[in-house]
Amino acid sequence: xxxxxxxxxxxxxxxxxxxxxxxxxxxxxxxxxxxxxxxxxxxxxxxxxxxxxxxxxxxxxxxxxxxxxxxxxxxxxxxxxxxxxxxxxxxxxxxxxxxxxxxxxxxxxxxxxxxxxxxxxxxxxxxxxxxxxxxxxxxxxxxxxxxxxxxxxxxxxxxxxxxxxxxxxxxxxxxxxxxxxxxxxxxxxxxxxxxxxxxxxxxxxxxxxxxxxxxxxxxxxxxxxxxxxxxxxxxxxxxxxxxxxxxxxxxxxxxxxxxx
Ligand SMILES: Nc1ncnc2c1ncn2[C@@H]1O[C@H](COP(=O)(O)OP(=O)(O)OP(=O)(O)O)[C@@H](O)[C@H]1O
Ligand SMILES: [Mg+2]
Numbered sequence: 001x002x003x004x005x006x007x008x009x010x011x012x013x014x015x016x017x018x019x020x021x022x023x024x025x026x027x028x029x030x031x032x033x034x035x036x037x038x039x040x041x042x043x044x045x046x047x048x049x050x051x052x053x054x055x056x057x058x059x060x061x062x063x064x065x066x067x068x069x070x071x072x073x074x075x076x077x078x079x080x081x082x083x084x085x086x087x088x089x090x091x092x093x094x095x096x097x098x099x100x101x102x103x104x105x106x107x108x109x110x111x112x113x114x115x116x117x118x119x120x121x122x123x124x125x126x127x128x129x130x131x132x133x134x135x136x137x138x139x140x141x142x143x144x145x146x147x148x149x150x151x152x153x154x155x156x157x158x159x160x161x162x163x164x165x166x167x168x169x170x171x172x173x174x175x176x177x178x179x180x181x182x183x184x185x186x187x188x189x190x191x192x193x194x195x196x197x198x199x200x201x202x203x204x205x206x207x208x209x210x211x212x213x214x215x216x217x218x219x220x221x222x223x224x225x226x227x228x229x230x231x232x233x234x235x236x237x238x239x240x241x242x243x244x245x246x247x248x249x250x251x252x253x254x255x256x257x258x259x260x
Contacts (some may be wrong), residue, residue: 005030005083005168006051009065012060013046021046022223024025028201030082030167033194033213035231036203038220039244044203047220048087048172052076077110084161084198087172091153094145096145100156101141104128107160124163131159134196135189150177151186158189162198170201175209184255188213207235207250207257219243 006028013021021043028034038044040153049055052065053076057066068074069082084107093112094103102114106127109118132138137154145153154174161169175183187209190200194213202209210217210231217234219227221243227234234246237250240259248259 003029004067004070007065007070008050010063011050011057011066012059013043013050013055014177019058020223021050024225026218026225026228031199032216033199034201034216034218035210035214036201036218036220037205037207037243039138039227042220043223044205044220045088045172046223048085048170048203050082051170052085052087061077065152080107080110080161080164080166082167084164084166084169086154086157086161086169086174088176090157091150094153094157096146097145097177099142099144100137100148100152100159101132103127103156104141104159104163107163127163128159131162134162134192135159149187151179151182154178154186156191158193167197168201170203172203174202174204175206183208186241187256202210207240207259208255210235210257212256 004027006026008024008026011021011024012019036044051068053074057064066072069079080122105120105124106112106114108124132141135158137155140148140152145156175186178186184237191211191213194200215231217231226243227239235250237248240248240250251260252259
């Protein structure tokens with residue numbers, strides 16, 4: 001059984017002679033729902049690229065650990081039963097004439113599109129349909145991804161990530177480009193996903209993305225972990241003001257958190 005989804009110690013990434021991630025130490029268990037919060041440019045997407053193996057730590061020494069699902073070397077498509085990923089880049093990757101339905105099916109192969117060597121089984125078709133129903137997007141399934149709205153497109157990418165029944169779903173800026181109603185609906189979908197036993201790591205710069213199921217918050221600032229702890233303790237006006245370098249006040253209402 002996989003216990004640690006992410007096990008990073010002293011992980012750094014250098015670009016243009018600058019550490020854009022500095023000695024990151026993060027352990028994440030498979031049974032946690034987490035928000036990774038930080039301002040623009042704080043290193044959140046770079047951290048996600050380490051998870052997907054698009055990039056590697058810039059150097060390693062005896063103190064460096066960079067494991068995903070207990071493995072130092074991994075192929076994200078082989079790990080898709082453990083971790084499903086919806087990154088911002090994927091919206092561009094799937095910006096062509098591929099239907100929503102085909103996009104979801106491609107999740108079984110970890111590919112961007114379906115190819116002749118992909119053997120689509122009845123079980124896969126059944127599972128893809130289940131996920132499409134679960135996300136309430138069956139009326140859109142024959143539409144091409146490049147003409148869908150951002151919100152429609154995102155739901156198909158989530159369904160694609162979920163077909164392999166991962167233990168954990170990682171989303172980068174899930175409500176980016178979504179209007180208020182679409183953001184609210186997406187948060188309800190995330191709650192449904194968690195209720196169906198897939199945990200969520202949500203990467204964002206917005207406190208409004210925090211749903212009640214999220215118990216832990218990791219704050220990124222200037223490429224470092226600025227705070228890491230229980231939402232109720234760490235999510236404070238003081239910490240947020242330091243995080244964003246601007247005086248803010250945290251409010252909470254029945255819809256969730258907001259800052260003013
Ligand atoms: N390949 C690269 N070369 C040079 N600088 C880079 C590279 N990739 C990222 N950076 C820089 O590293 C910093 C962190 O970028 P990253 O995309 O991880 O931030 P982020 O927290 O995801 O921000 P946002 O909220 O805007 O998405 C930024 O200053 C960015 O310009
Ligand atoms: Mg980003």
